[in-house]
Amino acid sequence: xxxxxxxxxxxxxxxxxxxxxxxxxxxxxxxxxxxxxxxxxxxxxxxxxxxxxxxxxxxxxxxxxxxxxxxxxxxxxxxxxxxxxxxxxxxxxxxxxxxxxxxxxxxxxxxxxxxxxxxxxxxxxxxxxxxxxxxxxxxxxxxxxxxxxxxxxxxxxxxxxxxxxxxxxxxxxxxxxxxxxxxxxxxxxxxxxxxxxxxxxxxxxxxxxxxxxxxxxxxxxxxxxxxxxxxxxxxxxxxxxxxxxxxxxxxxxxxxxxxxxxxxxxxxxxxxxxxxxxxxxxxxxxxxxxxxxxxxxxxxxxxxxxxxxxxxxxxxxxxxxxxxxxxxxxxxxxxxxxxx
Amino acid sequence: xxxxxxxxxxxxxxxxxxxxxxxxxxxxxxxxxxxxxxxxxxxxxxxxxxxxxxxxxxxxxxxxxxxxxxxxxxxxxxxxxxxxxxxxxxxxxxxxxxxxxxxxxxxxxxxxxxxxxxxxxxxxxxxxxxxxxxxxxxxxxxxxxxxxxxxxxxxxxxxxxxxxxxxxxxxxxxxxxxxxxxxxxxxxxxxxxxxxxxxxxxxxxxxxxxxxxxxxxxxxxxxxxxxxxxxxxxxxxxxxxxxxxxxxxxxxxxxxxxxxxxxxxxxxxxxxxxxxxxxxxxxxxxxxxxxxxxxxxxxxxxxxxxxxxxxxxxxxxxxxxxxxxxxxxxxxxxxxxxxx
DNA sequence: CACAAGCTTTGTAACGTTTCATGTACGTAC
DNA sequence: GTACGTACATGAAACGTTACAAAGCTTGTG
Numbered sequence: 198x199x200x201x202x203x204x205x206x207x208x209x210x211x212x213x214x215x216x217x218x219x220x221x222x223x224x225x226x227x228x229x230x231x232x233x234x235x236x237x238x239x240x241x242x243x244x245x246x247x248x249x250x251x252x253x254x255x256x257x258x259x260x261x262x263x264x265x266x267x268x269x270x271x272x273x274x275x276x277x278x279x280x281x282x283x284x285x286x287x288x289x290x291x292x293x294x295x296x297x298x299x300x301x302x303x304x305x306x307x308x309x310x311x312x313x314x315x316x317x318x319x320x321x322x323x324x325x326x327x328x329x330x331x332x333x334x335x336x337x338x339x340x341x342x343x344x345x346x347x348x349x350x351x352x353x354x355x356x357x358x359x360x361x362x363x364x365x366x367x368x369x370x371x372x373x374x375x376x377x378x379x380x381x382x383x384x385x386x387x388x389x390x391x392x393x394x395x396x397x398x399x400x401x402x403x404x405x406x407x408x409x410x411x412x413x414x415x416x417x418x419x420x421x422x423x424x425x426x427x428x429x430x431x432x433x434x435x436x437x438x439x440x441x442x443x444x445x446x447x448x449x450x451x452x453x454x455x456x457x458x459x460x461x462x463x464x465x466x467x468x469x470x471x472x473x474x475x476x477x478x479x480x481x482x483x484x485x486x487x488x489x490x491x492x493x494x495x496x497x498x499x500x501x502x503x504x505x506x507x508x509x510x511x512x513x514x515x516x517x518x519x520x521x522x523x524x525x526x527x528x529x530x531x532x533x534x535x536x537x
Numbered sequence: 538x539x540x541x542x543x544x545x546x547x548x549x550x551x552x553x554x555x556x557x558x559x560x561x562x563x564x565x566x567x568x569x570x571x572x573x574x575x576x577x578x579x580x581x582x583x584x585x586x587x588x589x590x591x592x593x594x595x596x597x598x599x600x601x602x603x604x605x606x607x608x609x610x611x612x613x614x615x616x617x618x619x620x621x622x623x624x625x626x627x628x629x630x631x632x633x634x635x636x637x638x639x640x641x642x643x644x645x646x647x648x649x650x651x652x653x654x655x656x657x658x659x660x661x662x663x664x665x666x667x668x669x670x671x672x673x674x675x676x677x678x679x680x681x682x683x684x685x686x687x688x689x690x691x692x693x694x695x696x697x698x699x700x701x702x703x704x705x706x707x708x709x710x711x712x713x714x715x716x717x718x719x720x721x722x723x724x725x726x727x728x729x730x731x732x733x734x735x736x737x738x739x740x741x742x743x744x745x746x747x748x749x750x751x752x753x754x755x756x757x758x759x760x761x762x763x764x765x766x767x768x769x770x771x772x773x774x775x776x777x778x779x780x781x782x783x784x785x786x787x788x789x790x791x792x793x794x795x796x797x798x799x800x801x802x803x804x805x806x807x808x809x810x811x812x813x814x815x816x817x818x819x820x821x822x823x824x825x826x827x828x829x830x831x832x833x834x835x836x837x838x839x840x841x842x843x844x845x846x847x848x849x850x851x852x853x854x855x856x857x858x859x860x861x862x863x864x865x866x867x868x869x870x871x872x873x874x875x876x877x
Numbered sequence: 878c879a880c881a882a883g884c885t886t887t888g889t890a891a892c893g894t895t896t897c898a899t900g901t902a903c904g905t906a907c
Numbered sequence: 908g909t910a911c912g913t914a915c916a917t918g919a920a921a922c923g924t925t926a927c928a929a930a931g932c933t934t935g936t937g
Contacts, residue, residue: 221895248653901914
């Protein structure tokens, strides 16, 4: 028993064939049955496995895709990363994950680093748009469009916003509020607000939008709410939050002040990741098609046939009723679950 | 302007030095000042960067660490992955992330795949313990000890549990309940239950534990609660949940049945990730030292000096008061935040 | 002034693959 | 029975680094 990791040369010697033949076997290139069997037997006996670094050096292809995200401790980003990881593993690709920790300044440095590591492509969820550094390397932007000539997979944030407004209006709300927190480098979530406002105007319903450009700047939201509670009643009877997490905090805050949800005010959140959901919904929300976004991005990046032409894909979102609107809660939908 | 990616040979020619000298410059090995300057100038002019695959093939070292986690759409796992990513990037290491999607069967396949990709080490959060496949490759288990001879970084789940019990008791609770969901392949979170029970017994306080071995099996918890609500009052006045997420759902469920938190029942959750927290705590919880766990695991794996000897590290957890216990809420603690 | 002892620099041989031009064997058609 | 085409096997030449032995150069010592 040797103490070194076996190489193709060892397998070739053991099987009594040429080096090139072994290579062919491991690359699915036509090889005579007898040869193939001998090689496979020898490889199994020696416990051989291909060295991806040698392969990557010689062929230039690495079976590795990089994903760049701001951070993983945000439910939507981590769900997306989870789905991308799943899709890549399905296809025998490896995932090199890079977090910028929400520092837009770090983004091009990350792209640089990733390029140097010779990946087959990049899936990026970035704020800055001047990533043309990417050059020849396949690049797909996910969740946000950063440039007209970079393929992009996003979900329909505008419709998500108008969907929320329409729903609240159809449920009887007459004065609506849009709340938003988060860094505002690129206004992807603002499209939700835009859709919301547009739908309100179309319906002739009064509405107001409060945008806080701070990742955790929830205090400003609370202050606003305080200002608009008169005699224990909130001036608004419908609230749309740009995040389930925000909806969660806002709901708690209102309830502590004696305002009941959904009796006094109805609420709709956004995202629909599992963090805030279980069998029974606990918040009405606009569900983003996370898995589908990931799958589409991966397919475009890997150039799978039917996706070859699509450069900009915008996937539909859906509404899921939960406990924060006045309607019977639906069950079991929208849960994002992989594996068996 | 050439159209090929420049190599060390190009830099050497441009700078008028030997190939080996260029290599030394990029590896921080002693080189005469004049030579170093010439090389750096040439490299900058050509836009050269080292090829990690060639380097990995030749040297065997890849500056890449793999992390294996069950999934990223669980707040604790994704926070941990986020922190590990941060620590690695700080040290100029790359992260290859692998998700098993909670399939214990997939774990050894993942280890296999990762080994073949020639990483410098593995940080694993796995359920199965027969990962000796790892062989010579440095391996650090995080969050759970899987074998006495594999280094492990975890947090003190037992103390976390007893801390929760002691807190609830000191706040006046007389009948305690421990609730737990999640797959039960390895009983790491059960240590929380054990610590909880031990502390209750020590204090002579009545307690009960309900364990549901299902990742999303919250229905059974609801059913139990229903059984123990008599005349609109819950039999228990203190609840400890093995997850903030679970605490969140349980609280909502109780409130819908007219049981107030913290007036009628006090609650403590577990984890303390940012998903359920903001400036003001919204749930009392046992905070896991996520960042410290990640840092320690990385340091052990990378063999940084002061960590060379530590094989099993168990880090302390802390209590953070929030809105679900009867005490003034503290502010701004426990928030996990990276970047500037 | 010759010689040893340090230092850098140099050139070359790996590292484990894939690729490609060449070689061989076999079957088919006339 | 010869000529030709097809299909597969072979061996050598890359791929871009690092490691190592050998060669230069500098400095200090007897």
